[in-house]
Amino acid sequence: LLSIRDELFETFRKRHRGVMELEEVQLTANSFHRMLVAFTEQATGEKLPEGASDQEMMEIMMARYEKDLMHPLQNLLGGELARALLIQVQKLKLDIETAMLELNQILRANEINFAILAALPAFFITIILAALLQIWLVK
Numbered sequence: 001l002l003s004i005r006d007e008l009f010e011t012f013r014k015r016h017r018g019v020m021e022l023e024e025v026q027l028t029a030n031s032f033h034r035m036l037v038a039f040t041e042q043a044t045g046e047k048l049p050e051g052a053s054d055q056e057m058m059e060i061m062m063a064r065y066e067k068d069l070m071h072p073l074q075n076l077l078g079g080e081l082a083r084a085l086l087i088q089v090q091k092l093k094l095d096i097e098t099a100m101l102e103l104n105q106i107l108r109a110n111e112i113n114f115a116i117l118a119a120l121p122a123f124f125i126t127i128i129l130a131a132l133l134q135i136w137l138v139k
Helices: 002-016 019-044 054-069 072-078 081-138
Strands: none
Touching: 019 054, 019 081, 054 081, 072 081
């Protein structure tokens, strides 16, 4: 019973360890945003407005990517194709890290449920044994 209690308390103590993971996802998102801004400013030749969303910049980047795919070898060496591919890899990395962070949050939220479910049989057995002991002592 003591080990089950300790396991329950340990579950509560380690719930806030995901802060570093959130910071890593934020670093990846910031890097992705900077890459998109640099690419779209170079591709369009003008400064982007402050309120430009990542989606708008992604559309510009994808249009340029599709244009570069018309002549892949030439644009891989002298164009923006390699850079566009690296931006897509960064986007994929961001999506995967975000999904993993959400999955970790769901698993952490369910840890307490699993710990309680693991403790219930021992709790009920203790109650039954205490009741049987009381009945035996009364007789």
